[in-house]
Amino acid sequence: MMAAASMPLLVGAAGLATDTVQWTLWKRQIQRQADSAALAGAYAVAQGFNASDSATADISRMALVALTQTPTIENAPTSGPFAGNAQAVRVVLQTSAELPFSKILGVKAPVIYGEATAAVVGSGDYCVVSLEKTSTVGITLQGNATVNLGCGIVTNSRASNAVYAGGSSTVAATPVAAVGGLTSSSNYATGTTLLPYSIPVQDPFAGLPTPTAANFTGCNQKLSAKSGETQSYSPGCYNNVDIKGTVNLEKGVYYIDATSFDVGAQATINGTDVTIILTSSNAANNPSSISTININGGATINLKAPTDTANPYHGVLFYQDRRALDSGTNTINGNASSVLQGAFYFPGQAMSFSGTSGMTTDCVKMVGKRVTFIGNSNIVNQCKDTGVDKFTATLVKLVG
Incomplete structure (x- = not known):
């Protein structure tokens, strides 16, 4: 009886753990995607090419998660410590996907962001x-x-x-x-x-x-x-x-x-x-x-x-x-x-x-x-x- 009574708790904990792992994976993937795109844009700046084109192409190649909003690509960034710096590229990505267990409980799909700024700096x-x-x-x-x-x-x-x-x-x-x-x-x-x-x-x-x-x-x-x-x-x-x-x-x-x-x-x-x-x-x-x-x-x-x-x-x-x-x-x-x-x-x-x-x-x-x-x-x-x-x-x- 005690085992039966505690089973919902165990199942819930396992479900939440699974959702947390999935959320963490998506977060890491979109951050990796943002990092890569920002670096691609900055390398383009360093070599006299278009930062937005290079970052966009890199996002398409990576495609680790499906984006739910048009990427933000800024050269120069409008915020952060490199705001206004023409040698810097800021990329913001967004995705949203339902989590299996949370969906059963009626929880809305979380919005997950990835943001990165890369710059050409003196060496x-x-x-x-x-x-x-x-x-x-x-x-x-x-x-x-x-x-x-x-x-x-x-x-x-x-x-x-x-x-x-x-x-x-x-x-x-x-x-x-x-x-x-x-x-x-x-x-x-x-x-x-x-x-x-x-x-x-x-x-x-x-x-x-x-x-x-x-x-x-x-x-x-x-x-x-x-x-x-x-x-x-x-x-x-x-x-x-x-x-x-x-x-x-x-x-x-x-x-x-x-x-x-x-x-x-x-x-x-x-x-x-x-x-x-x-x-x-x-x-x-x-x-x-x-x-x-x-x-x-x-x-x-x-x-x-x-x-x-x-x-x-x-x-x-x-x-x-x-x-x-x-x-x-x-x-x-x-x-x-x-x-x-x-x-x-x-x-x-x-x-x-x-x-x-x-x-x-x-x-x-x-x-x-x-x-x-x-x-x-x-x-x-x-x-x-x-x-x-x-x-x-x-x-x-x-x-x-």
């Missing part, structure tokens, strides 16, 4: 950017290279180990980020943060103008100095470069329409507010003719980029025409007396940098197809009031 300041998009290693540190950058390095390489630090090299740079994978290494200084599988970083100098025919007017000059000789030059176009002595460059832009910008072992090159553009008057028809650079390790290089932010080349010291074929390596060395300030921009080709102990490199940034360090490079990167902009990379994550 750190970088001073070395590799634009390599394939599975080739983007940044290499080899030999006895000691690299102290004072900021991070990032590559778009999809290699399983996109940044290679080998030999007895040492790198102090954080974070170290890549679209592909990153392998922990004793070559990284203590405290280095690795960010594998990051979203691609955009070319920070993509807006620089491509050289045009007007830039090559009167381009029949020679930029040279014999050993022991000192020569001064004005901005313009030069189709022959051979520096073995001392060259003083006046303020301005120098277009190099020569096979190579060569600086000899005993040469000295001086210039402030200078931008050197490596290009070719025949770049459109023959991109292999675009000039490269070769600065010998014994040379003294005292060059500073323009600091005036009104100058389209502010902060840029060397810029290789982006039409250059990926067929060579640009070599930049210097002796202990060298002073470098500005950015090296080689979007289509590899660049190799070999610093020397004692070089003054308080603000040096590098953007190349691939970047290799083979010498000591103690780059402080204190770039205030130098005209050299920050390179800020981003990542996508749930923020609410």
Whole structure:
């Protein structure tokens, strides 16, 4: 009799437990759906696509529960800590379904919500950017290279180990980020943060103008100095470069329409507010003719980029025409007396940098197809009031 009397209670408890489990499952499913859609929308924002289209497509693909109301997709959100932020995407989903036991008792179907906000946020300041998009290693540190950058390095390489630090090299740079994978290494200084599988970083100098025919007017000059000789030059176009002595460059832009910008072992090159553009008057028809650079390790290089932010080349010291074929390596060395300030921009080709102990490199940034360090490079990167902009990379994550 007692068992019979308690049976309704036991059945009711079991029914309520079943309904609770079902409700919890639906809640988790719709929340997962909202999280995924918000992330899809934010990734779309990061890559310049439509957030609503991407989030809607993701909701259709997931379809874990049937929605009973049109999804709310906001870019930027109208509420929450990221309200008004165009880099954030807020998604609100709703479903309603009857619970088996509760239905018998006449309980209305519960309304279940899932809400998530994802955003594109900064992942750190970088001073070395590799634009390599394939599975080739983007940044290499080899030999006895000691690299102290004072900021991070990032590559778009999809290699399983996109940044290679080998030999007895040492790198102090954080974070170290890549679209592909990153392998922990004793070559990284203590405290280095690795960010594998990051979203691609955009070319920070993509807006620089491509050289045009007007830039090559009167381009029949020679930029040279014999050993022991000192020569001064004005901005313009030069189709022959051979520096073995001392060259003083006046303020301005120098277009190099020569096979190579060569600086000899005993040469000295001086210039402030200078931008050197490596290009070719025949770049459109023959991109292999675009000039490269070769600065010998014994040379003294005292060059500073323009600091005036009104100058389209502010902060840029060397810029290789982006039409250059990926067929060579640009070599930049210097002796202990060298002073470098500005950015090296080689979007289509590899660049190799070999610093020397004692070089003054308080603000040096590098953007190349691939970047290799083979010498000591103690780059402080204190770039205030130098005209050299920050390179800020981003990542996508749930923020609410």
